[in-house]
Amino acid sequence: MPHADRMHRYDARMVDLVFDYMRERLQYDPVPLDHPGDGEKLGAALDGLLSDRGNDPADVLKLYDHELSRAVISADSPRYLSFIPCAPTKAALLFDMVVSCASLQGISWLEAAGAIAAENQVLRLIADRAGLPATAGGCFVSGGSAGNLSALVVARDVARQRLGVGIGARLRVAVSDQTHSSVTNTLNIIGVEKLVVPTVNHRLTGEALRAAIAADEDPGTIIAVVGTAGTTNAGIVDDLAGIAEVAREHGLWFHVDGAYGGAGLFAPSVREKYRGIEHADSFVVDPHKWLFAPFDCAALIYRDPRLAKAVHTQDASYLDVLHTADHDQEWNPTDYAYHLTRRARGLPLWFSLAVHGTDAYSEAIETGIALARDTAALIRAEYPDLEVVREPELSSVVYRRKGWTAKDYYAWSERLLADQTGFVTPTGWEGEVVARFAFLHPGTTMEMVREILDTMV
Numbered sequence: 001m002p003h004a005d006r007m008h009r010y011d012a013r014m015v016d017l018v019f020d021y022m023r024e025r026l027q028y029d030p031v032p033l034d035h036p037g038d039g040e041k042l043g044a045a046l047d048g049l050l051s052d053r054g055n056d057p058a059d060v061l062k063l064y065d066h067e068l069s070r071a072v073i074s075a076d077s078p079r080y081l082s083f084i085p086c087a088p089t090k091a092a093l094l095f096d097m098v099v100s101c102a103s104l105q106g107i108s109w110l111e112a113a114g115a116i117a118a119e120n121q122v123l124r125l126i127a128d129r130a131g132l133p134a135t136a137g138g139c140f141v142s143g144g145s146a147g148n149l150s151a152l153v154v155a156r157d158v159a160r161q162r163l164g165v166g167i168g169a170r171l172r173v174a175v176s177d178q179t180h181s182s183v184t185n186t187l188n189i190i191g192v193e194k195l196v197v198p199t200v201n202h203r204l205t206g207e208a209l210r211a212a213i214a215a216d217e218d219p220g221t222i223i224a225v226v227g228t229a230g231t232t233n234a235g236i237v238d239d240l241a242g243i244a245e246v247a248r249e250h251g252l253w254f255h256v257d258g259a260y261g262g263a264g265l266f267a268p269s270v271r272e273k274y275r276g277i278e279h280a281d282s283f284v285v286d287p288h289k290w291l292f293a294p295f296d297c298a299a300l301i302y303r304d305p306r307l308a309k310a311v312h313t314q315d316a317s318y319l320d321v322l323h324t325a326d327h328d329q330e331w332n333p334t335d336y337a338y339h340l341t342r343r344a345r346g347l348p349l350w351f352s353l354a355v356h357g358t359d360a361y362s363e364a365i366e367t368g369i370a371l372a373r374d375t376a377a378l379i380r381a382e383y384p385d386l387e388v389v390r391e392p393e394l395s396s397v398v399y400r401r402k403g404w405t406a407k408d409y410y411a412w413s414e415r416l417l418a419d420q421t422g423f424v425t426p427t428g429w430e431g432e433v434v435a436r437f438a439f440l441h442p443g444t445t446m447e448m449v450r451e452i453l454d455t456m457v
């Protein structure tokens, strides 16, 4: 009988195989875009792989390298300009492997104080950039969606308590017509309706919010407002100062969704746009977007974390030990979102920040902003067939090719990927299909942009 622990023993050959692969992947320059997948081909490659006896790791790794990895479009390619890319620093990637190797979790202070102290150092840094008070705190969750959900549950329960109402009571959250889809999902999940406030040039203003509340027939049911610090499509930062003022007037919870754009807090050229964020009751920013951390990582920060703790702490007898010696300095990240078990997913960012310093981050973020600005200028100067739809505010550019229909955009996008020139998917703008660049990777160059624009003339 082979020993039951044979999977847990050090296997030098397998370690070399995987480390060699990782070393090679880290050295790709540039990272190839790769391709969409073909279900039949992938199915054939995987057929029969999971068996009673297992396989040689060299064969499995080869299958991954040759078949699977090529059917994943590389979010860290400088030519990946769709949705929101992910361009982790090498330091963050490497430390992500350390987090895995050490089976690091970040559930409770009792189990993981060292990891939590480092994560909290990063949350503190972000909170300081936002101008939140010294008492602010939270935890890292898997993404903006998880952050928005966890924060708005707290907003809901705080309001229920304040209003003295129970589960059946009608409650609403003010959002804009540009608010991210994850907020709509959240409100559906938590049984709260939305009050959609129309935007002015795609931006939610305090004035519009005030007018919407004044015109509302049931204003007492409005309990919170979501401001967006960087819409995903066009990178527009709402009038956070104006929204904060209205929130204060009406006792609303003020949540700021900065999943994509929150990183702009580190960019001096746009910092002014975020004025008012210091009044947020809760704030989300995704380091796996524009703070160059690997998937999956979102920072969730509350102005008064005690409120979140009262809502999210799980009550189970086997967990009592986590909460019996709860001194000020003990922090259980699990108490600040809907999760329990969690990976210490803030550590890759912590390591990279500690190694590189915040100036390097500011520079890299400014590069994305400059790419957007320069691309808009280039389109105006040299591409008469193209048209910038809206002046970029952060790092995305929405633009149109005059005369193109939706079909033209989709065919062009497919061609571009097939040629490995770029991954640029069309988006919607006021009912029209248009093109969009989402810049983020500091290795993207204006030559690459020009190459892509040249395919549209």
Ligand SMILES: *Cc1c(COP(=O)(O)O)cnc(C)c1O
Binding pocket: 084, 142, 143, 144, 145, 146, 180, 182, 228, 230, 231, 232, 257, 258, 259, 260, 261, 286, 298
């Ligand atoms: C990306 C994004 C989200 C969702 O974040 P995930 O990390 O994908 O869950 C929410 N809001 C905004 C504004 C975003 O850009």
